[in-house]
Amino acid sequence: AQSVTQPDIHITVSEGASLELRCNYSYGATPYLFWYVQSPGQGLQLLLKYFSGDTLVQGIKGFEAEFKRSQSSFNLRKPSVHWSDAAEYFCAVGHYNTDKLIFGTGTRLQVFP
């Protein structure tokens, strides 16, 4: 069955520290992969997406993610976290022959000053 796993429910980092949020997927074909961010009381906003090509994808707000087929992973990274990055982050998977996305359960990021 197709699925997305975000192993970390909650992560706390200090402002200025580096960040890596993990995402693993199970999919029968080469997937389309997404990271969305949800600020408190808001809807989700797309950070970045991978369809094909370069496995390192740059997104908005200084985020990047790397697709590793051998590990079925699509981890999100940021070299230096800002307090405004505190939010919930969702990984999602899709495919070219479907319009439906499967979302992970999310990782809540807390940033300490």
Next chain:
Amino acid sequence: DAGVIQSPRHEVTEMGQEVTLRCKPISGHDYLFWYRQTMMRGLELLIYFNNNVPIDDSGMPEDRFSAKMPNASFSTLKIQPSEPRDSAVYFCASSSNRGTDTQYFGPGTRLTVL
């Protein structure tokens, strides 16, 4: 652009009452999605439309849930009768070409059924 608009932002109702949630997608977007978010089940796709036509409603939990899209600028999600387990945040999202294109989410409607 105003983005995806949802109303109401908060709804508190009593068990057994009818609830109608409303969504206005971004102009020109052909796809509209309804999601439900709960702590227990995360973000679930309920139904989606393409060019006002329902394509996949397999995520609609029960017959108590129904959704319509009478035109390109308006959609409703109705729950009748409502139950406490329907309490959740309901999101509407739209995208321009495919569901795998960027989906733009509304701010959500927080529904509480007492």
